[in-house]
Amino acid sequence: MARNFLICPFFRSPQFPARKSARISIRRASSRVRILILLVSLLVFLPVGCRCGKSRDAQGGAWSSASGDKILIVTTSSDFRDICRRVAGDFAEVESLARGDQDLHGIEVSPSHILMLKRATIYFSIGLGMDDWAHKFIRTSGNALIEPGAKNHFVVASFVDIIEKPAPGGPGRTIHLQGNPHYWLNPENAAKIAAAICQSLSALYPARRADFEKGREEFTRALDGAVKEWKRKMRPFAGRKIATYHKSWTYFTDFFGLIEAAIIEPQPGIPPSPAHISDLIDQLKREKIGVILCEPFYPVKVPRMVAEQAGAELLVLPTSVGGIQGADDYIGTMDRIVESVAAALRKGGK
Numbered sequence: 001m002a003r004n005f006l007i008c009p010f011f012r013s014p015q016f017p018a019r020k021s022a023r024i025s026i027r028r029a030s031s032r033v034r035i036l037i038l039l040v041s042l043l044v045f046l047p048v049g050c051r052c053g054k055s056r057d058a059q060g061g062a063w064s065s066a067s068g069d070k071i072l073i074v075t076t077s078s079d080f081r082d083i084c085r086r087v088a089g090d091f092a093e094v095e096s097l098a099r100g101d102q103d104l105h106g107i108e109v110s111p112s113h114i115l116m117l118k119r120a121t122i123y124f125s126i127g128l129g130m131d132d133w134a135h136k137f138i139r140t141s142g143n144a145l146i147e148p149g150a151k152n153h154f155v156v157a158s159f160v161d162i163i164e165k166p167a168p169g170g171p172g173r174t175i176h177l178q179g180n181p182h183y184w185l186n187p188e189n190a191a192k193i194a195a196a197i198c199q200s201l202s203a204l205y206p207a208r209r210a211d212f213e214k215g216r217e218e219f220t221r222a223l224d225g226a227v228k229e230w231k232r233k234m235r236p237f238a239g240r241k242i243a244t245y246h247k248s249w250t251y252f253t254d255f256f257g258l259i260e261a262a263i264i265e266p267q268p269g270i271p272p273s274p275a276h277i278s279d280l281i282d283q284l285k286r287e288k289i290g291v292i293l294c295e296p297f298y299p300v301k302v303p304r305m306v307a308e309q310a311g312a313e314l315l316v317l318p319t320s321v322g323g324i325q326g327a328d329d330y331i332g333t334m335d336r337i338v339e340s341v342a343a344a345l346r347k348g349g350k
């Protein structure tokens with residue numbers, strides 16, 4: 001995670017410091033370090049408003065400028081970015097730290113992400129520890145407005161019902177420390193996410209409440225129509241068992257009445273042992289589980305081998321907007337997932 005953060009090309013130059021005297025190398029290195037420190041200082045410590053000739057309003061919560069530039073809202077995930085764009089409309093520019101084909105449990109952050117965070121007026125986090133990795137980058141950006149706990153930093157998990165919360169005694173060996181954080185894959189939760197964003201934006205900008213509410217209603221109306229269709233397509237497969245790689249799909253399977261019967265990871269974030277894989281293959285054969293769902297960012301080697309040996313179909317499907325080509329918005333992404341799962345279960349006949 002974060003291996004790219006502030007890796008400077010100065011330190012990767014093939015000429016540096018080979019075949020030079022130690023004295024010259026040290027002098028050049030010192031010079032490069034000074035330049036790097038200067039660049040990072042300019043990046044992080046310049047007053048935020050200087051970058052675009054803009055300044056905070058009296059509440060410190062909005063940009064104002066003669067050119068009428070929009071505020072910037074940053075989200076962790078591309079799903080929240082899409083939903084936030086629907087709610088905020090033309091009021092704000094919305095960007096996400098993660099692409100849809102990245103594992104939200106930890107992404108590599110670049111200096112451009114720090115600049116994005118530095119410019120942001122509002123931040124929407126997934127919560128439950130899933131995107132805590134973003135906290136240190138927010139702090140590096142020096143933008144106190146969106147620090148964890150600040151009034152412009154919203155944790156969306158607090159607006160939805162979370163499943164698989166840890167039992168008393170702790171979560172054990174898992175990266176799902178506070179419950180399952182993949183809640184946006186239940187389409188009813190997408191409506192709650194839109195409501196959370198609408199409520200949060202309205203609290204900061206009450207004069208725009210009607211606009212945000214209109215955006216939320218339009219998104220929810222489109223979502224409701226899509227959900228009816230998704231339910232119709234998935235209804236014949238209620239009660240069917242499937243296997244998954246990670247517990248990304250639990251909200252999805254619960255919503256559509258599927259049974260998440262086998263998981264390649266023995267615990268979230270824990271790689272499978274050969275014995276676990278062998279048991280899993282036996283289970284798939286014994287219980288006639290014909291479909292394995294896998295996220296696009298996990299190595300496909302193990303799930304492919306399991307699928308081949310168990311006679312199951314492996315589906316690599318997006319878990320976020322943009323996770324695969326053509327999954328360009330939340331409803332479109334869920335469309336792709338539902339279509340693919342329904343087709344595989346229909347074909348599998350197991």
Ligand SMILES: [Zn+2]
Pocket residue numbers: 105176181182246247248268
């Ligand atoms: Zn997870």
